[in-house]
Amino acid sequence: GESVGLHLPTLSVQEGDNSIINCAYSNSASDYFIWYKQESGKGPQFIIDIRSNMDKRQGQRVTVLLNKTVKHLSLQIAATQPGDSAVYFCAENGGTGANNLFFGTGTRLTVIP
């Protein structure tokens, strides 16, 4: 089955610094990747996605990088704010045409004021 994992279970950063959250995926057939943010007691909130025909995509304060050679995905958050504190999950679709998502175990980001 698919395996989507994260290098670090926890990450603490100072407010204003940049954060980098990493994710490794194992299914080379996956062609769609998403980052979700989950605050305590809430559902996963979409942050940004990327398809396999791209290696970088930018949003507001966030950038996702995809390295298909080493099957690695990262989320960069610029000027991290206290409101960014949450658990971040990467997810992959498992292949072209697949519609369900496979989630990683999550990284807890704590922003220190």
Place this chain on the structure above:
Amino acid sequence: EPEVTQTPSHQVTQMGQEVILRCVPISNHLYFYWYRQILGQKVEFLVSFYNNEISEKSEIFDDQFSVERPDGSNFTLKIRSTKLEDSAMYFCARNRGRGETQYFGPGTRLLVL
């Protein structure tokens, strides 16, 4: 981000009882999903639903589970005879089309005693 709503927000039930979890549809969203998240663990796919039938399901989605969307109304997940290990957050997700971004609801916290 499209708002996804779920009811109830919390449900406590006795082992062996049936529960029905509901997800409120958005008119232009055609695909529906149920995921669950056991406390402290990753989000796991259960089932996807399109055009009034199941399109994909995981090995978790056994005979105790069923889904339906009667008459275009709420999208429901039924657990026929709950077990202690069914205690989890259950998330509904929707998207407009295959491979499109999935948006998650706030979840229903199910506790089986």
